[in-house]
Amino acid sequence: MRLVFLPGTGGLALGGLRFFNQGCLMRPKETSNMPWTQAQRAKKMNPSVIREILKIAEKPGIISLAGGLPSPKTFPVSAFSAACEKVLRVDGHAALQYAASEGFAPLREMVAAGLPWKVDPAQVLITTGSQQGLDLAAKVLIDTGSRVLVETPTYLGALQAFTPMEPEIVGVASDEGGVDLADLSAKAVGARFFYVLPNFQNPTGRTMTEARRAALSQAAVRLGLPLLEDNPYGDLWFDTPPPLPLTARNPEGCLYLGSFSKVLAPGLRLGFLVAPPSIYPKLLQAKQAADLHSPGFNQRVVAEVMKDGFLDRHVPTIRALYKSQRDAMLAAMTRDMPEGVQWNTPAGGMFLWVRLPQGMNAVDLLPGAVDKGVAFVPGAAFYAGQADTRTLRLSFVTASVEQINIGIAALAAAIREMHETAPATKPHDESHDHETTSLKTS
Amino acid sequence: MRLVFLPGTGGLALGGLRFFNQGCLMRPKETSNMPWTQAQRAKKMNPSVIREILKIAEKPGIISLAGGLPSPKTFPVSAFSAACEKVLRVDGHAALQYAASEGFAPLREMVAAGLPWKVDPAQVLITTGSQQGLDLAAKVLIDTGSRVLVETPTYLGALQAFTPMEPEIVGVASDEGGVDLADLSAKAVGARFFYVLPNFQNPTGRTMTEARRAALSQAAVRLGLPLLEDNPYGDLWFDTPPPLPLTARNPEGCLYLGSFSKVLAPGLRLGFLVAPPSIYPKLLQAKQAADLHSPGFNQRVVAEVMKDGFLDRHVPTIRALYKSQRDAMLAAMTRDMPEGVQWNTPAGGMFLWVRLPQGMNAVDLLPGAVDKGVAFVPGAAFYAGQADTRTLRLSFVTASVEQINIGIAALAAAIREMHETAPATKPHDESHDHETTSLKTS
Numbered sequence: 001m002r003l004v005f006l007p008g009t010g011g012l013a014l015g016g017l018r019f020f021n022q023g024c025l026m027r028p029k030e031t032s033n034m035p036w037t038q039a040q041r042a043k044k045m046n047p048s049v050i051r052e053i054l055k056i057a058e059k060p061g062i063i064s065l066a067g068g069l070p071s072p073k074t075f076p077v078s079a080f081s082a083a084c085e086k087v088l089r090v091d092g093h094a095a096l097q098y099a100a101s102e103g104f105a106p107l108r109e110m111v112a113a114g115l116p117w118k119v120d121p122a123q124v125l126i127t128t129g130s131q132q133g134l135d136l137a138a139k140v141l142i143d144t145g146s147r148v149l150v151e152t153p154t155y156l157g158a159l160q161a162f163t164p165m166e167p168e169i170v171g172v173a174s175d176e177g178g179v180d181l182a183d184l185s186a187k188a189v190g191a192r193f194f195y196v197l198p199n200f201q202n203p204t205g206r207t208m209t210e211a212r213r214a215a216l217s218q219a220a221v222r223l224g225l226p227l228l229e230d231n232p233y234g235d236l237w238f239d240t241p242p243p244l245p246l247t248a249r250n251p252e253g254c255l256y257l258g259s260f261s262k263v264l265a266p267g268l269r270l271g272f273l274v275a276p277p278s279i280y281p282k283l284l285q286a287k288q289a290a291d292l293h294s295p296g297f298n299q300r301v302v303a304e305v306m307k308d309g310f311l312d313r314h315v316p317t318i319r320a321l322y323k324s325q326r327d328a329m330l331a332a333m334t335r336d337m338p339e340g341v342q343w344n345t346p347a348g349g350m351f352l353w354v355r356l357p358q359g360m361n362a363v364d365l366l367p368g369a370v371d372k373g374v375a376f377v378p379g380a381a382f383y384a385g386q387a388d389t390r391t392l393r394l395s396f397v398t399a400s401v402e403q404i405n406i407g408i409a410a411l412a413a414a415i416r417e418m419h420e421t422a423p424a425t426k427p428h429d430e431s432h433d434h435e436t437t438s439l440k441t442s
Numbered sequence: 443m444r445l446v447f448l449p450g451t452g453g454l455a456l457g458g459l460r461f462f463n464q465g466c467l468m469r470p471k472e473t474s475n476m477p478w479t480q481a482q483r484a485k486k487m488n489p490s491v492i493r494e495i496l497k498i499a500e501k502p503g504i505i506s507l508a509g510g511l512p513s514p515k516t517f518p519v520s521a522f523s524a525a526c527e528k529v530l531r532v533d534g535h536a537a538l539q540y541a542a543s544e545g546f547a548p549l550r551e552m553v554a555a556g557l558p559w560k561v562d563p564a565q566v567l568i569t570t571g572s573q574q575g576l577d578l579a580a581k582v583l584i585d586t587g588s589r590v591l592v593e594t595p596t597y598l599g600a601l602q603a604f605t606p607m608e609p610e611i612v613g614v615a616s617d618e619g620g621v622d623l624a625d626l627s628a629k630a631v632g633a634r635f636f637y638v639l640p641n642f643q644n645p646t647g648r649t650m651t652e653a654r655r656a657a658l659s660q661a662a663v664r665l666g667l668p669l670l671e672d673n674p675y676g677d678l679w680f681d682t683p684p685p686l687p688l689t690a691r692n693p694e695g696c697l698y699l700g701s702f703s704k705v706l707a708p709g710l711r712l713g714f715l716v717a718p719p720s721i722y723p724k725l726l727q728a729k730q731a732a733d734l735h736s737p738g739f740n741q742r743v744v745a746e747v748m749k750d751g752f753l754d755r756h757v758p759t760i761r762a763l764y765k766s767q768r769d770a771m772l773a774a775m776t777r778d779m780p781e782g783v784q785w786n787t788p789a790g791g792m793f794l795w796v797r798l799p800q801g802m803n804a805v806d807l808l809p810g811a812v813d814k815g816v817a818f819v820p821g822a823a824f825y826a827g828q829a830d831t832r833t834l835r836l837s838f839v840t841a842s843v844e845q846i847n848i849g850i851a852a853l854a855a856a857i858r859e860m861h862e863t864a865p866a867t868k869p870h871d872e873s874h875d876h877e878t879t880s881l882k883t884s
Contacts, residue, residue, distance in 0.1 A: 035695050037634055037667040038608070039585045043728040071536035078537065084526035093514035096522065096707035128570050128711075130706055135732045139606050140484045144586070160731040164581050165481070192479055224477040263586050265538035269570075269737040279478050285487040289602040290577045290732065291570040295711040298737060407827040 018353035034250055036063055053366065055377035063407035065394040066375040068202060068350060071325075074318045075265045076305065091300060099296035101288045103272070107303040111258070111272050116309075117248035123274050125283055128294045130232055130259040130271030134161035137285045138226055140279060141192045142167045149187055149194040153278070153382035153391070155202045158195050167192070171384040176344060178208030181219050184293065185441045193226040193255070197241045199234040200349020203382045203393040206228040207347050210243040217249040225253075232259040232271075235315050237348035238323040252276045255283075260302055262350075263315050268298045322350065322397050325404060329396040332408035338416050352394040353379070357419060362392040365418055463580065483606045495808070499817035501762075507836040508817040510792060513767075516760045517707045518747065525746035533742060540845055541738035544568070545714070548743040553714050556753075559690035565716050570720035572674055572701040572713030579670055579697055582721060583634045584609045589663050591636040593621055595824035595833070597644045600637050609634070611828040616697045618786060619648030623661050624841045635697070639653040641676040641684045642791020645824045645835040649789050652685040659691040667695075667701045667836060674701040674713075677757050679790035680765040691817070694718045697725075697755035703745055705757050710740045764792065767846060771838040774850035776866055780858050794836045796819070799861060804834040807860055814852040 057064035068392045087095050088215030102108065105124025111126075127133045134157065142148060142165035150158065152171040162169060170187050173180035179196065188194070196216075198208035208216070220227050220229060243383040247254035251274075259271040275283050287293070298311070328354055333343055354376075362378035369376065379391025399407060499506035529537050544550065544570025553568075554561040569575045574600065574779035584590060584607035592600065603609060613630050614636070615622040620737040621638065630636070638658075640650035650658070662669050671688045693716075701713040717725050728736070771794055775785055782799030796818075798804060802822035811818065821833025839848060 035662075035668045036583070036718075037722060038721070039581065039634075041585075042582045042724045042728075045724060045731070066538075069540050072539055075535055075538040077530055077534035077538065080534070081527060082528040084530070086522040087525060088519055088526070092519035092522070093517060094709075095516055096709035098509075098511050098703075098708045128736075131731075132733045139483055141478070141482045143483075146481070148876060157731075157734070160727075164728065166733060192481075220477075225708055226477045252468065261540075263497065265739075266540045267536075267538035267738040269733060269735070277476075278482070282484045282487060285602075286484075286606060289487070289573075289599075289606060291574045291711060292572075292599070293711070295737060295740060296709040298740065318773075390666070436731040 012348075016235060034056075041166050044163050044166060045160075051058065051374060053377060056370050062370060062375055063374055063399055063410070064375045065372060065396070065399060065401045065404070065407050065411075066377045067093030067379060068395055069398045069399055070262055070266060070350070071318075071321060071397050074314075074321060075267075076314055077308075079305045080265070080301060080312065083301045086426075087297065087300045087304055095297045095300045097296065099293050099299075101284055101293045103294065104296060104299035104303060107299045107306075108272075109335060110306055115258075115274065116244060117251065117255075119274055121253075123277065123280055125273050125275065125280065125287060126294050126299055127257075127271045127273055128291055129266070129269045130230065130257045131157055131161065132287075132290065132294075133271055133273040134158050134228075134230070135192075135256040136273070136283050136290065137257075138165045138167075139163045139286045139290075140282045141226075141228075143169055143192075147187075147191040149184065149191045149225075150384050151201070152315060152384070153203055153379060153387075154195065154384060158230065159384060160195075160356070162195075169384040176204075176206050178206070178212035181215055182213075184216070185223060188223040188225045191225055193228045194220065195228045195230065196246065197230040197232075198246060199231055200236060200346055200351070202233070202349070203351055203377070203379065204353040205349050205351040207242050207352070213246055213249070217246055220246075220249060220253060224276075227254045228257070229254050229442060230257045232257070232262055233349040234258075235263050235311075236319060236322055236350070238319060238326065241345065242348065255279065263307065263318065264302060264313055268295075268302060270294060270298055270302055276317050286365070293400050301401075319348075321433060325353070325399075325401060327397045328401040328404050329394065331410060332405050334408050336412035337411060338419060341412075342417075350395050350397045352396055353392060354392050355388070356390040356415065357394070358390075360415070361389045362388065362417060365392070365414060368418055369411055370412040372414050374407040374410040374414070376411065399441075417439075453766045455705050467563065468608055478639075481697065483608050484602075486605050486608060487602075495817060495819060497795065497811050501694055504812060504815055504817055505845045505852070506817045507838070507849050508819045509839060509845070510837055511840045512708060512792070513705055513760075513763060513839050515711075516763060518756060521747045521752065522707070522743060529739065529742045529746055530666030537739045537742045539738065539743075541735050543726055545736065546738060546741035546745060548705075549741045549748075551716075552745060552748055552819055553716075554612075557690075557698075557700075557716065558686060558770045559693065561693075561716055562832070564567070565719065565722055567715050567722065567729060568736050568741055569699075569713045569715055569729070570733055571703060571711045572699045572715075573603065574714040574729075574736075575699040575713055575731065576600050576670075576672070577696075578715070578725050578732065579635075579699075580604045580607045580609075581728045582724045583670075585634075589629075591626065591667075592631045592826050593638060593643070594826070595645055595821060595830075596637065596826060597639055598824050600620055600639075601826060604637075611826045614669075620648070620654035621658060623654075623657055626658070626667075627661060627665060628665045630665040633667055635670045635671065637661065637670045638688065639672045639674075639690060641673055642678060642793070644675070645793055645795040645819070645821060646795040647786060647791050648685050648795070655685050655688055655691070657690055660854045662688075662695060669696045670699070671696050672699045674699070674704050676700075676793040677705050677753075678761060678764055678792070680761060680768065681789065684790065689716065694720070697721065704745065705743060705753055705760065710737075710744060711716060712736060712740055712744055719728040728771050761790075764790075767838045767841075767843060768794070770843040770846050771836065771850060778851050778854035780854065780861060782861075783854075785858060792837050792839045794835060794838055796834050797830070798832040798834070798857065800832075802857070802860060805831065807834070808854060810860055811853055811856040814856050816849040816852040816856070818853065 108124040112121040113275040148167040198263040247256040256274040340354040381386035550566040586608040590609040617626040619833040656877040689698040782796040822829035
């Protein structure tokens with residue numbers, strides 16, 4: 001069986017997912033006389049059940065609301081083509097040679113100039129996607145057993161990146177407006193950092209309010225708690241830009257991650273980090289050890305595409321497309337979903353967060369939904385601690401409006417069908433409600 | 443001061459290098475109220491003194507024999523340009539989208555088909571340069587304190603990649619024909635793996651003999667010692683291909699790393715690993731966590747360039763160029779070097795390994811050489827344990843034949859000058875001779 005991993009969804013094991021305990025997981029072939037001894041951390045890396053979901057979602061006839069894939073319609077293919085031609089013609093030998101680990105200087109300058117606070121290009125490190133920024137931060141900041149704080153729920157690619165360094169990952173209670181500061185304060189002692197994705201979060205689509213950011217920024221200083229701020233979706237706002245990043249409020253206490261994947265294209269694997277001088281040199285050394293440098297050719301191509309304000313013209317077209325698809329999904333949800341299903345209204349980004357009626361479980365729902373031709377990601381994968389198993393994530397950017405309409409109708413039918421056959425309310429199912437995002441009721 | 447790291451040389455700290463203890467190292471700016479606590483492993487990552495050498499080497503008028511940079515003349519720029527155009531025209535949306543962590547299937551198939559033993563494409567993982575293969579292997583196979591064996595000397599990018607996982611790195615005695623098997627056997631107990639670069643090694647240029655390979659392969663099975671075989675230079679042979687890889691002799695007990703950097707171009711950052719089924723899934727999970735996948739666009743471009751046997755036509759031109767430059771360097775060495783200087787005759791690859799006369803130190807030689815307009819890398823950086831400080835590495839591929847002639851004459855003059863002012867023989871200087879490569883005397 002060949003498995004394919006499609007990123008944007010990550011790949012954590014989900015304990016007790018019945019759907020996946022029926023033999024469809026890849027198991028390493030056991031071979032005799034193997035001399036290999038694996039590191040402890042390798043045992044903590046689990047097979048990705050989400051890859052299985054995406055595999056199902058790729059079958060013909062299945063509408064996938066599962067993946068975290070930008071709409072290919074937004075990729076500026078002809079701009080890339082022109083840039084490749086020019087870079088190779090004008091600067092081919094340098095573009096194809098080994099290069100500085102810090103990144104291509106003009107691209108670092110563009111990144112610094114594009115951020116809404118004063119950034120020295122010397123503090124910018126170009127990474128192989130922002131996922132690598134998570135890997136580098138984990139290497140430099142996490143010892144075995146170190147406490148690391150994350151939102152509830154959180155981006156599971158971050159959990160994947162942190163886990164190999166064997167931290168104790170602790171979820172901090174969060175609601176639609178962001179992290180719960182009382183819970184954060186209670187859990188901050190000795191924590192190496194708080195990982196936070198304030199804009200149009202993956203998986204919930206929620207955005208941290210200005211008030212919450214101001215309070216979090218002050219609390220972090222007071223607590224001596226570094227922030228690892230991840231902002232891959234911040235440019236994808238629909239009506240108004242999100243509030244100022246946390247890093248802008250206290251650059252010395254924050255490590256900021258950004259990406260070109262959502263505003264240009266993910267297939268070039270370019271992102272960046274902005275780090276204070278106190279930790280930049282170590283991140284750079286970790287970068288050298290990890291892959292020497294990110295592809296210099298790609299960095300030159302992106303710099304060539306971005307010059308003359310390309311993003312100022314291009315990103316608004318992505319916003320408009322994604323907004324129209326979000327609106328279509330919201331309308332379909334309102335039209336089709338049975339009573340008791342809850343969801344939010346993301347102000348940007350790629351994801352909608354859904355909560356099933358009491359007594360239902362998103363993992364159990366998945367086979368029925370796939371039978372009806374639609375796939376999603378159960379929310380359980382995104383929790384560092386105990387999961388709210390009623391939650392699920394829907395992407396509104398990969399599928400077309402027509403597919404969204406068909407997919408949501410199919411999902412609603414699957415929910416209705418499961419609801420009719422569901423057992424009576426289980427009181428214990430509500431025990432983790434305080435950990436979950438509060439959602440508007442449909 | 444801005445520092446630039448040029449890979450192919452790595453960046454390990456060299457204890458007690460007087461030349462670099464005069465304030466030219468970058469020191470992190472100390473800032474007050476920093477909440478950052480670094481991981482123990484970060485403290486083990488040291489600033490790169492070799493970056494300083496390369497910085498010097500980049501000054502106008504300095505001929506650099508220091509870097510490990512392929513000759514840009516060998517980069518097939520127009521083939522890349524045509525491939526970029528075609529990939530974006532025919533397959534642009536897929537090329538720019540997120541992709542499978544395993545790599546682009548046609549490229550994995552080409553890699554498998556191109557190796558001299560039976561390889562299932564399912565065992566091929568495309569990496570972001572072969573440096574990433576070292577990082578992934580380290581994550582999956584090294585616990586804190588794990589014993590890891592390396593050659594003496596060894597590729598320092600490997601030392602950089604292993605160090606963050608906090609192993610005990612133990613150098614195994616080696617000579618011009620490869621590793622000393624008695625010393626290997628004595629040190630193998632409990633070792634997680636032996637890292638070995640059998641073809642045209644970086645830094646020494648030496649190649650492991652067929653007899654030594656056969657014996658090492660048998661010894662590894664007997665000792666239960668996995669081999670991590672790194673082969674970035676294997677295609678760059680000058681007269682006859684090197685003997686069969688170690689992995690071909692026992693694929694279940696070996697992890698094999700390859701690279702497109704030396705046969706196509708390093709600036710695309712593509713390499714690969716071939717792993718047995720018993721550890722492939724963990725390496726894949728580590729890959730996902732590290733950067734999701736290597737750039738799909740680059741993978742398609744390389745596959746497009748490589749189809750129809752491109753490498754069969756292209757690589758012989760690289761071999762011919764590098765051979766002529768090796769010959770020029772050997773001739774210049776023979777012509778110019780004072781008595782007592784030793785060097786080898788690499789049968790391929792990019793590097794020549796030199797040993798200075800008794801009583802001389804390559805680190806002390808560097809400032810005088812730079813004054814005369816030539817730079818090299820002192821050998822000390824490449825030793826896991828105690829270094830042979832008389833050694834140095836010369837690259838014969840980046841500089842032209844004319845530059846090689848001028849550079850070697852300048853180096854010889856610097857050696858002569860230092861030799862004249864050197865103190866009498868220091869007997870202790872010979873104490874580590876057993877660890878060093880035996881070299882032909884000029």
